[in-house]
Amino acid sequence: MNQEMLRTHPRKPFFDLDQLTACLAACTECADTCTICADACLSEEKVQMLTKCIRFDLDCADICSTTARVLSRQTEPNAQLMLMQLESCATACRLCADECQSHAEMHRHCRVCAESCRNCEQRCRDLISSMPGITGRK
Amino acid sequence: MNQEMLRTHPRKPFFDLDQLTACLAACTECADTCTICADACLSEEKVQMLTKCIRFDLDCADICSTTARVLSRQTEPNAQLMLMQLESCATACRLCADECQSHAEMHRHCRVCAESCRNCEQRCRDLISSMPGITGRK
Amino acid sequence: MNQEMLRTHPRKPFFDLDQLTACLAACTECADTCTICADACLSEEKVQMLTKCIRFDLDCADICSTTARVLSRQTEPNAQLMLMQLESCATACRLCADECQSHAEMHRHCRVCAESCRNCEQRCRDLISSMPGITGRK
Amino acid sequence: MNQEMLRTHPRKPFFDLDQLTACLAACTECADTCTICADACLSEEKVQMLTKCIRFDLDCADICSTTARVLSRQTEPNAQLMLMQLESCATACRLCADECQSHAEMHRHCRVCAESCRNCEQRCRDLISSMPGITGRK
Numbered sequence: 001m002n003q004e005m006l007r008t009h010p011r012k013p014f015f016d017l018d019q020l021t022a023c024l025a026a027c028t029e030c031a032d033t034c035t036i037c038a039d040a041c042l043s044e045e046k047v048q049m050l051t052k053c054i055r056f057d058l059d060c061a062d063i064c065s066t067t068a069r070v071l072s073r074q075t076e077p078n079a080q081l082m083l084m085q086l087e088s089c090a091t092a093c094r095l096c097a098d099e100c101q102s103h104a105e106m107h108r109h110c111r112v113c114a115e116s117c118r119n120c121e122q123r124c125r126d127l128i129s130s131m132p133g134i135t136g137r138k
Numbered sequence: 139m140n141q142e143m144l145r146t147h148p149r150k151p152f153f154d155l156d157q158l159t160a161c162l163a164a165c166t167e168c169a170d171t172c173t174i175c176a177d178a179c180l181s182e183e184k185v186q187m188l189t190k191c192i193r194f195d196l197d198c199a200d201i202c203s204t205t206a207r208v209l210s211r212q213t214e215p216n217a218q219l220m221l222m223q224l225e226s227c228a229t230a231c232r233l234c235a236d237e238c239q240s241h242a243e244m245h246r247h248c249r250v251c252a253e254s255c256r257n258c259e260q261r262c263r264d265l266i267s268s269m270p271g272i273t274g275r276k
Numbered sequence: 277m278n279q280e281m282l283r284t285h286p287r288k289p290f291f292d293l294d295q296l297t298a299c300l301a302a303c304t305e306c307a308d309t310c311t312i313c314a315d316a317c318l319s320e321e322k323v324q325m326l327t328k329c330i331r332f333d334l335d336c337a338d339i340c341s342t343t344a345r346v347l348s349r350q351t352e353p354n355a356q357l358m359l360m361q362l363e364s365c366a367t368a369c370r371l372c373a374d375e376c377q378s379h380a381e382m383h384r385h386c387r388v389c390a391e392s393c394r395n396c397e398q399r400c401r402d403l404i405s406s407m408p409g410i411t412g413r414k
Numbered sequence: 415m416n417q418e419m420l421r422t423h424p425r426k427p428f429f430d431l432d433q434l435t436a437c438l439a440a441c442t443e444c445a446d447t448c449t450i451c452a453d454a455c456l457s458e459e460k461v462q463m464l465t466k467c468i469r470f471d472l473d474c475a476d477i478c479s480t481t482a483r484v485l486s487r488q489t490e491p492n493a494q495l496m497l498m499q500l501e502s503c504a505t506a507c508r509l510c511a512d513e514c515q516s517h518a519e520m521h522r523h524c525r526v527c528a529e530s531c532r533n534c535e536q537r538c539r540d541l542i543s544s545m546p547g548i549t550g551r552k
Binding site: 189190192193194196197200201203204207208211213214216218219222223225226229230233 | 327328330331332334335338339341342345346349351352354356357360361363364367368371
């Protein structure tokens, strides 16, 4: 649906349409997954062990949602702002993936969430790499 | 992915899993679609004709996102709050669908957005109807 | 600042300006307070006792933020949608206030948060009461 | 209220409390102001001239809200993620301030919004400068 919407937009997207659509879908999915993972952690008996995971889930959900909104807008896009928000999003995803991974053996929601975060990090980095003449932060 | 996440949640969902998953997917898609439609309208030459559409798109995107978050949480759910937020979401979708529909001939993004809103309204109403002993607002 | 912004808006607000400003300020404050309360609960040793509180804090923060956005927009406002979102917001605030109140002896952040939620509930109900010819849900 | 909430938090804030409170207040105010400015622009007769302003307002509102949420959380904070989100927020505020400034003669809401964005940019940069051993992006 996103791809159909972006095709009907009067302006051509700033990014390659397939890469952009993949990144938007990944951000949206990751935001949803992190919201559910935070809540699933909250319902675990040993929630005390999962407070760092919940915190990163909440940050990652908020940042992914906002990044998707910024990238969705094609009217007068600003490359520097998109780059910075993509970098913040890739970092949020990496941190959340690492933390979730450490609970993946115990909690299947953390394992699924880690995958979703890794995918979103990669899609963000793909867009960053596609930006000509702009050097991303390491 | 949402369905997989909800299955791994330590608590059984308050709603039927298939209906809940369909509603969450519809809310998320509608939020994304409305964000792009608002921005596409902003890039149209005759943006002056589309200000009501942009306003309803923005409201609908915000309300769908928040409704998805509230419904995603299975820890200590409150039926009355979910009902009220679902009703607000169904109303936002109906208003946005009607407005988008009126521009559907001219703007294909409005046509696609209207479909997405109608689908989301229906999914919200399906969940509302499934709530036993709770009478929804007309 | 909100009042100054609303005064400079080309359209006259749908609501009484003072009541609207008070409600917007209350929603914004309540959203911030609930976000901090959820996180403070997460750092408490007995987080297990506070999972319902965290859940209501997160719902209330999301709903207050979205309600503030919907009410801030004066372009083509829709009375029914504003009413429904205000009712959902008042309910979220009441539930969160009640839950926070029950931890107020133990945790000062819950006590402060309960006050903030009660204030926001009241400001939402003030706006609802001011809507002529529209009967709010009990 | 934010300062009172942060004082009652079981963990000491990562940042200086006064600087953090000032930044949170600035982000929240800027988000609200940008939401109203976008909507006020939408109600102007010459909305066509203001589409870039609306776009930056919407981005800035979303990014400020998310940045405030990330900074509000004191449980297991991550310095690198906070830095990146602060940089993105400072950039969003700078771009929005510059664009609003260019309409400040014509539209008082743009003038007030530009002030709010400049203040928020400065508060973000103050927090960035206070981070020891971390070099911000230029």
